[in-house]
Amino acid sequence: NTSSSPLLIESMDGANDSVVISESSHLYDSMDQGNGSVVIEFVLLELAQSLGMQFFLFLFFSLFYVGIILANIFIMFTVIFDYHLHSPMYILLANLSLVDLGLSSTTVPRMISDLFSDCKIISFHSCMIQMFFIHVMGGVEMVLLAAMAYDRYTAVCKPLHYLTVMNLKMCMLLIAAAWIIGMIHAVSQFLFVINLPFCGPNNVGSFYCDFPRVIKLACADTYRLEFVVIANSGFISMGTFFFLIASYIFILVTVRQHSSKDLSKAFFTLSAHITVVVLFFTPCLFLYLWPFPTKSLDTFFAIVDFVVTPVLNPAIYTLRNRDMQVAMRRLSRQGSPDSPVQTPIGWISWSLLTVVVCSFILLIVSYTIILVTIQHRPSDRSSKALSALTAHITVVFFFVGPCIFIYAWPFPIKSLDKFFAMFYSVVTHLLNRIIYTLRNKDTKTAVKCLRNCNVNFRVNS
Structure with missing residues (x-):
């Protein structure tokens, strides 16, 4: 046995070499296809290991995410429903709430679903999509904050020209420019990253995908690309941040020169904007420009950016803004924003609307978590679960869509009201049965059994 062991070891080494050669040739063959990637999934960071910490983070993220959805x-x-707020400042604020909701939704649902998952993995395509939407929303929010600063500058420093400068057309142009710039900001980085070869390590080192972390995993020299990402995200964030802070300081100095009495009032108004700017840009500057990154601080600032800031923005703007407070009281007292009298019908309408919207949001969040969770399962099981969920989601939209239109649409039209009322009363109940029977194998099997039993009974009789 001892004399034959060297030969055995030698033969095993030869077999291993052949296996390695065949595997490496397979890798290079696959790298020649598509964008040169052989990595089909990435490993995300585990936020908590103990069960108690997992439950704590689950409650923390769930409560904050529900707060983000409801508040924004x-x-x-x-x-939308209070015509007193149809001014550029509040239209920009509504768009900021939409962006905050979108930015949070790119990461938080997956964070919640991954807490109790053994395999915290994300597919290559899901990772790319997540990075793309994070930077779209981030770029849009940067431009929106700059537009809000310009709006406040015009209102405070040039009050007589405010209505001519910041009209509805100008506001819509700023919003369109924000979304266009956000798309350009994301696409300019996405096109480079999607074509990188990923053939080795796949541990992202964070609980979400982002360009700087994913680029480091590429099997290529990415020094120039890393500089482009830092310049695109880091330097632009830093430049925008200092520009906004300087503009707000200039506004306060201008107010002080004109009237010292109005300084406290202007500072009270601008403090909300400054707080939002600091909350948004501080994590960005740390994540993209800090030269000594650490996982703990990266995780902390990322949670602040995706979880804490989107729920604080609505609180800051509503608690520090009298117009928003008055509008909320007006909407809570009245069924219609235009009616000056409190009515029982108004209470009933808004109560029904609140119940419907909260239920709809809860259902969508639950289905989103389910869809994200089933991505970790094998393809045959995930496709089966997706097929089952589409029936439920279709029924939810058929039920909630007419309700929201009937109780929430600010410009009621008799013909549309009749159509949605008929659809809700007759068509939805008929379609529910058809959807559940046509998409459910158990129901089909039961119907066939009943049919066969009926035929057998007739034959026997």
């Missing part, structure tokens, strides 16, 4: 949707509803 409430601001959007208030601005």
Whole structure:
């Protein structure tokens, strides 16, 4: 046995070499296809290991995410339904709430679903999509904050020209420019990253995908690309941040030169904007420009950016703004923003609307978590679960869509009201049965059994 062991070891080494050669040739063959990537999934960071910490983070993220959804949707509803708030400042604020909701939704649902998951992995395509939407929303929010600063500058420093400068057309142009710049900001980085070869390590080192972390995993020299990402995200964030702070300081200095009495009032108004700017840009500057990154601080600032800031923005703007407070009281007292009298019908309408919207949000969040969770399962099981969920989601939209239109649409039209009322009363109940029976194998099997039993009974009789 001892004399034959060297030969055995030698033969095993040869077999291993052949396996390595065949595997490496397979890798290079696959790298020649597509964008040169052989990594099909990335490993995300585990936020908590103990069960108690997992439950704590689950409650923390769930409560904050529900708060983000309710608070930002409430601001959007208030601005849309109260004609007193149809001014550039509040239209920009409603868009900021939409962006905060979108930015948080790119990461928080997955964070919640991954807390109790053994395999914290994300597919290559899901990772790319997440990075793209994070930077779209981030770029849009940067431009929106700059537009809000310009709006406050015009209102404070040039009050006589405010209505001519910041009209509705100018406001819509700023919003369109924000979304265009956000898309350009994301696409300019996404096109480079999507074509990188990923053939080795796949541990992202964070609980979400982002360009700087994913670029470091590429099997290529990415020094120039890392500089482009830092310049695109870091330097632009830093430049925008200092520009906004300087503009707010200039506004305060201008107010002080004209009237020292109005300084406290202007500072009270601008402090909300300054707080939001600091909360948004501080994590960005640390994540993209800090030369000595650490996982703990990166995780902390990322949670602040995706979880804490989107729920604090609505609180800051509503608690520090009298117009928003008055509008919320007006909407809570009245069924219609235009009616000056409190009515029982108004209470009933808004109570029904609140119940419907909260239920709809809860259902969408739950289905989103389910869809994210089933991505970790094998493809055959995930496709089966997705097929089952589409029936439920379709029924939810058929039920909630007419309700929201009937109780929330600010410009009622008799013909549309009749159509949605008929749809809700007749069509939805018929479609529910058809959807559940046509998409459910158990129901189909039961119907076939009943049919066969009926045929057998007739034959026997």
